[in-house]
Amino acid sequence: MKAFDNYHLPTSVNEALTLLAQYDGRARVIAGGTDLLVDAQAEYYEGQRSHFDALVDVTFLADANEIRAQDGFIVIGCGVTHTQIVASKRIQQTATALAEASAVVGGPQVRNVATLCGNVAHALPAADGTVALMALDAFAQVSSLQSHVISNQWKPLATLFKGPAKSAVDSTREIITALRFRPLGEHEGSAFARVMRPQGVALPILGMAVKVEIREQRLAQVAISAGPVAPIPFRAKQTEEFLRGKILDDELLRQAAQILTNEAQPRTSAHRATKEYRHELLPVLLKRTLTQALERAR
Amino acid sequence: MTNLNMTVNGKPISIEIEANEYLAAALRYKLGLTGTKIGCDEAECGACTVIVNGTPVDSCIYPALKAQGAEVLTIEGLAQTWAATEPGVATEPGVATEPGVVTEQGVVTEPGSVTTPALHPLQAHFIHQGALQCGYCTPGMLMQSKHLLDHNPNPTTDEIKVALKDTLCRCGAYVAIMNAIQFAAEEMREPNAARQTVIPNLPATKAPLDVIGKPLPRPDAIAKATGAAKYTDDYAFPDMLWGATLRAKFPHAKILKLDVAQAQALPGVRAVLTHHDVPGSKNHGLIYNDWPVLCYDKVRYQGDAVAIVAADTREIAQRALDLIEVAYEPLPVVDNPVDALKPETIIVNDGTGHGNLLKHIHVEKGDIDKGFAEADVIIENEYHSPFYEHAFMEPECSIGRVLENGRIEVICGSQIPYEDRRQIAAALNMEEREVRVRGALIGGGFGGKEDIAAQIHVALLAKATGRPVKMLYSRHESLVSHPKRHATVIRVKTGAKQDGTLVASQATIYGDSGAYASLGDKVMTRAATHAAGPYAVPNVKIDCYAMYTNNPPAGAFRGFGVTQSAFAVESNMDELAHQLNMDPFELRRMNALRIGSTTSTGQVVKESAGLLECIRLVEQEVKRQRDSNLQSPVSKLQSWGFAAAFKNTGLGGGAPDKSAAEVEVFEDGTAEVRSSAAEIGQGLPTVLAMITAEELGLPYENVRVLLSDTDLTPDGGPTTASRQTFVTGNAARYAAKGMREILAETASEYLDAAPAQLTFKDGYVSQNGHKLPFAEIVKRARQENRPTRYLHEYFAPATKPLGVEGDMHFGFSYAAQAALIELDPDTGETHVLKIVTATDIGRALNPLALQGQVEGGIMMCLGNALTEEFIVEKGKVWSDLFAKYKMPSIKHTPEIVSFIVEDEISAGPFGAKGVGEISSIPTTPAITNAIYNACGVRVRRLPVDQDALLLAMRAGKLET
Structure with a gap:
């Protein structure tokens, strides 16, 4: 059973938002659809008969398929697929964590259509792309119609999530039209790592991304994001604060891991992972990502 | 309806489609390009991969309208892309004009020349390398591979693994697929060179006869490689209706009321049938007639069929299901075989007249008490294994139609066509001669297509409507409805002398046979008779209880019960070797069945027993590699593990075979x-x-x-x-x-x-x-x-029932395997790096097909150990999507070193005996034994849970 009747392929943001407005809540945004359409089917099997009159595809919007440099940021349009991210030299070099995270999302055919903006819109706390973007202090451009005029607002990524699979962006009226973040420069490095379970759902047991800046051997800046360790994508602020300005060695890493294990709140997810296992993995991934990011920063 | 214009395989086309249609459906049902297969409808398996504007996509959930104006390449157009680069070789692009033209004959597989120039190098080398078996994944596999080679003319195996990660082959032909891609790449790099027939590197076997013993390609290989091969859903008939099945809402409930009036009134609905409309036998079943065609008094598992619908479209049929009113009175759910046996437990199915006990199987030899009294060492443990899913790539599909003379024809992919005919005739109250069952090609079975799926339902609906009716199960429906591999609880006690001689082997086995018997009795009998392992043990006592529960039925699945008991007994054997401080190869060798040995059922082995040779070959190879390969990464733990197995060929047990x-x-x-x-x-x-x-x-x-x-x-x-x-x-x-x-x-x-x-x-x-x-x-x-x-x-040579003196089976195949695993001590993640296997199959009739069976069996059992678990919670299936049931992908594929032992059996054709199951049996314990050797934790519960394993390692526990 299909969860929708009509399928629209607008070519401008205005057209897309106008379509959404016309359907007045009975249509929603779709990008690659590899989560949305499969989830709708799964819900149907659960007995839910949620239905949309239409889906509004935003992958054919003008310039939506571009990765470009603009105003000191890397800007990723809402049609950009994970495959494009992985292949982008610019992202490989200046946002390595994002390239690494995007490379492990789904399989090749899924990455060929699934978009990074869609990954963010799905609002899963463990979404690989989102975990990497959180460490990169990314912003999302949310476009909507305000009294028939397009409003484009850049919002910090962290403000987009309300709960697991609950986005603050209303996909029946708003579109995440782009993402942006500052490319990493000299003395900066990033890395992503995750642990999967070979059985059951293809959601990470734990994913982690780290961005560091090194000044005179010290961690001048540290950003650590992980998921799922909270209902929404998570930044390990206390661990970051603790590490800032220090020189990394085994003892510091051990202490940082301790802080991280205290501030992250992983839960047991049925058929996926126990809380205890996730706690064991936190220090492991911290070491792997931090070491790797540092190496890249040097 | 809306218009879709695109270029398909080089030809511009324009079709009317529904706006919510997916590309795979449009290609298959509107354009008749049935080469593109649908395996899951959830972008998990890759069977539906087509190339849109140069990019491979899962067409099953790709909205067709996204392909507006696009260039689409399907399997039917693959050869042409190669021919187009070669002047002088023209082929017809693959746009069929008449979808669903059906010939009046069954599946004829015609050999053709595999050097046909019209084949793309990938197609040719897939055929030569044995990279296709059931063929259902092949179109998607080829399209994804083509894209890889377009962008990477010389891929490494690692690069191939990345590219094909989510293009699944349940036959497990991954090694051959990787080889085929590399040979194709080589040919494509030298487009002017003539095509070389590259014979794969196969294990040594006896000198061939004129034909027997040669690695010949499959007769249906070209059809499978070009998308021409027809599976049931690839057939269509004029005026064909779509059927759908209403499944039970509860795993166990009384049916109080059943009202189909609203569903019948829905426009486009042509028939709604319930148990009232089953004119003949209300039940079906292979051995026990205990499975309702449509439930009448109560439902016993979530997948039970309550009503069926035929309608003009699949959507209408689905919608009609929502309109059928059923009032239930939920009953207590029996969710495990141990509870099922307790006298106070509610009876799920009294099919045998013994309450929930489907069958108690007792195997006894010698004097078990005396045996354990003589033992110097006794190892006793309890093992658990979950349900497993066959996950054949082709979901079940049946088409029923009334022939001109009033006979009923059912087209389906069945492992037992004559049994289908019997059961269809019985349910329809017809003579068997009035029913014709025609097999289409089958996209994998592995035991999961032995029972009735929709065969009777489509026959009923065809008869009721007078029109052809097709029922195609969604992956979800397939997962919740068809029988699984039995979940088991196995307690094994093994006694040995200090020198390693086995003196006693006792086992208590509980098998969860689910709501209906299926082949549960036979499967658990095999689990029991093989529960002492491939060893001569003088004193044996096995008690096995095949139980009815409210879980999905369990029946045949490659290995047929022996997969489960082999895990238990080979784990115990490994532990015994450690306790005795003995070489695990030596312990097996001492006790291995050989000519003159007596099995647990009292059968004297008279011929064709190659287990000792299997053990010798594996031991020699492992010791050679261990000596030369002492280097391992410091951060990961690498270790070998070993196991042996045997498996009967043929029905045995006195059944006329x-x-x-x-x-x-x-x-x-x-x-x-x-x-x-x-x-x-x-x-x-x-x-x-x-x-x-x-x-x-x-x-x-x-x-x-x-x-x-x-x-x-x-x-x-x-x-x-x-x-x-x-x-x-x-x-x-x-x-x-x-x-x-x-x-x-x-x-x-x-x-x-x-x-x-x-x-x-x-x-x-x-x-x-x-x-x-x-x-x-x-x-x-x-x-x-x-x-x-x-x-x-x-x-076949006559056999005797269990418990009666004489031969229970006319022959056994044997295998020994060693697994090299790598365990990440920080995460508990386990990867299999290498499998060394030796298999005694009597005689290799076709070494290429044999290799496919050996490697495929290993891949399947690797899944059994590491990736697969069919989860049912209180009778409700959790693993109801491919996204929740992970079979091994190409990235799990280890290096496989295979040896073939040809210890001929006199009654076999040219000395051959069975091969389909044996290679899939010892892999699991070989892997879990390797895990123990790597980290000191015994895996007692399948599948290996990295979470539990790491926590056990950290806590210093010895088992999980």
Whole structure:
């Protein structure tokens, strides 16, 4: 059973938002659809008969398929697929964590259509792309119609999530039209790592991304994001604060891991992972990502 | 409706589609391009991969309108992309004009020349390397591979693994696929060089005869590689309706009320049927007639069928299901076999008159108490294994239609066509002669297509509507409804002398057979009779309880119960070796079954027992590698583990094990061999064509194979128990011999020699330098009014039931395997790096197909150990999507070093015995034993749970 009747392929943001407005809540945004359409089917099997009159595809919007440099940021349009991210030299070099995270999302055919903006819109706390973007202090451009005029607002990524699979962006009226973040420069490095379970759902047991800046051997800046360790994508602020300005060695890493294990709140997810296992993995991934990011920063 | 314009395989097309249609459906049902397969409808398996504007996508959930104006390449257009680069070779692009044209014959597999220039190098090398078996994943696999080679002309195996990560092959042909891609890449890098037929690097086997023993490609390989191969859903008929099934809402409930009025009133609905509309037997079942065609008094599992609908479209049929009102009174749910046996537990199914007990199986030999009294060491443990899913790539599909004379025809992919016919006839209250079952190609079975799925339902609906009706299960429906591998609880106690001699082996096995019997009785019998392992143990006592519960039924699944007991017994054996401080190879060798040994059921092994040789070969290879490969990464733990196994060939246990085959010869010098035995990817048509060709002295290409049509082919019996090569192979061999004798009568007159002196070879009959073409002999035989068909009904050597003195089985296959694993001590993640395997299969009739079975079995059992678990919670299936049931992908594929042991069995065709299951049995314990060797934790519960493993390691626990 299909969860929708009509399928629209607008070519401008205005057209897309106008379509959404016309359907007045009975249509929603779709990008690659590899989560949305499969989830709708799964819900149907659960007995839910949620239905949309239409889906509004935003992958054919003008310039939506571009990765470009603009105003000191890397800007990723809402049609950009994970495959494009992985292949982008610019992202490989200046946002390595994002390239690494995007490379492990789904399989090749899924990455060929699934978009990074869609990954963010799905609002899963463990979404690989989102975990990497959180460490990169990314912003999302949310476009909507305000009294028939397009409003484009850049919002910090962290403000987009309300709960697991609950986005603050209303996909029946708003579109995440782009993402942006500052490319990493000299003395900066990033890395992503995750642990999967070979059985059951293809959601990470734990994913982690780290961005560091090194000044005179010290961690001048540290950003650590992980998921799922909270209902929404998570930044390990206390661990970051603790590490800032220090020189990394085994003892510091051990202490940082301790802080991280205290501030992250992983839960047991049925058929996926126990809380205890996730706690064991936190220090492991911290070491792997931090070491790797540092190496890249040097 | 809206218009979709695109270019498909180079041709512009314009079709009317629904706006919510997906590309795969549009290609298949609107354009008749049925080469693109749908495996899951959830972007998990990759079978539907097509290339849109140069990018491979999962077309099953790709909205068709996204392809507006796009260039789409499907499997039907693949060869043409290569031909287009070669001037002078033109092929017809693959846009079928008439979707669903059906021929009146069954599945005929015709050999063709695999050097056909019209094939893309990938197609050609997939065929040569044995990279396709059931063929259902092949189109998607080829399209994804094409894209890889377009962008990477010389990929490494790691790069191939990345590219094909989510393009799944349940037959497990990954090693061959990787080889094929690399050979194709080589050819494509040298486009002007002639195509080389690259023979794969196969294990050494005996010198071939004229045909037997050669690594020949499958007769259906070209059809499978080009998308021309037809599976059930690839057929369509004019005015065909779509069927749908209302499944139970509860795992256990009384049906209080059933009202279909609203559903019947929905426009487009042509029939809604309930148990009231089943004119004949209300139940079906292979051995026990205990499974309602449509539930009448109560439902016993979530997948139970309550009502069926036929409607103009699939959507309407689905919508009608929502309108059927059923009032239930939920009953307590029995969710495990141990509780099921307790006297206070509610009875789920009284199919056998013993409450929830489907069967108590008792195996006894010697004196178990005396045995343990003599033991110096006793190891006792409890093992758990979950349900497992076959996950054949092709979901079940059936088409029913009323033939002109009122007979009913059902087209389906069945492992037992004649059993389908019997059960359909019984339910419809018709004579068996009034029912025709035609087998389409089958996209994998592994035991999961032995029971009735929709065969009876489509027959009922076709009869009710007078129109053809197709039922195609979604992956979800397939997962919740068909029988699984039994979940088991196995307690094993093993006693040995200090020197390692086994003196006693005891086991208590609980098998969860779910709501209906299916083949549960037989499966658990096999689990029990093999529960002492492939060893001669003087004192044995096994008690096995096959139980009814409210879980999905459990039945046949490659390994047939032995997969489960082998895990338990081989884990105990490994622990015993450690306790005794003995070499695990030596412990097995000491106790291994050999000529003169007596099995647990009292059968004396008289011939064809190659286990010792299997152990020797694996030990030698592992020790060689261990000596030369001491270097391992410091951060990961690498270790070897070892296990051995045996598995019966054939039904055994006193069941008459027979098969019939017919051979017909033609004046064009060809022959056709016919039998209703299923090709589920294992390569039966290859073997039958080879045997027939060998006996008639014909080139392999001159033999066609017709399978699975109850009107046209004699009964080959069930495709189960690794039996078809043996029984139908023998039937074909004797039929061909019979035919040859008749032709020899004719030939002897012309060649002036006694019939027995004639040589049939290479398409000629000869004697002393004089020869006549085979075709000419057939012509003359016909002129002489001699028969040109020969039917042979073959009976395998008789066996005895369990508990009766004598041979329970006419033969066993044996295997030994070692696994090299790498365990990440920080995360508990386990990867299999290498499997060394030796398999005794009697005689390698086709080393290529054999390799496919060996490697595929290993991949499947690797999944059994590491990736798969069919989860059911209180009778509700959790693993109801492919996204929640992970089979091994190409990235899990280890290096496989294979040895073949050919310890011939006298009654087998050319000495062959079964191979389908044996290779899939020892892999799991070899892996779990390796895990113990790596980290000191025993895995008692499958699958290996990295979470529990790491926590056990951290806590210093010895088992998980």
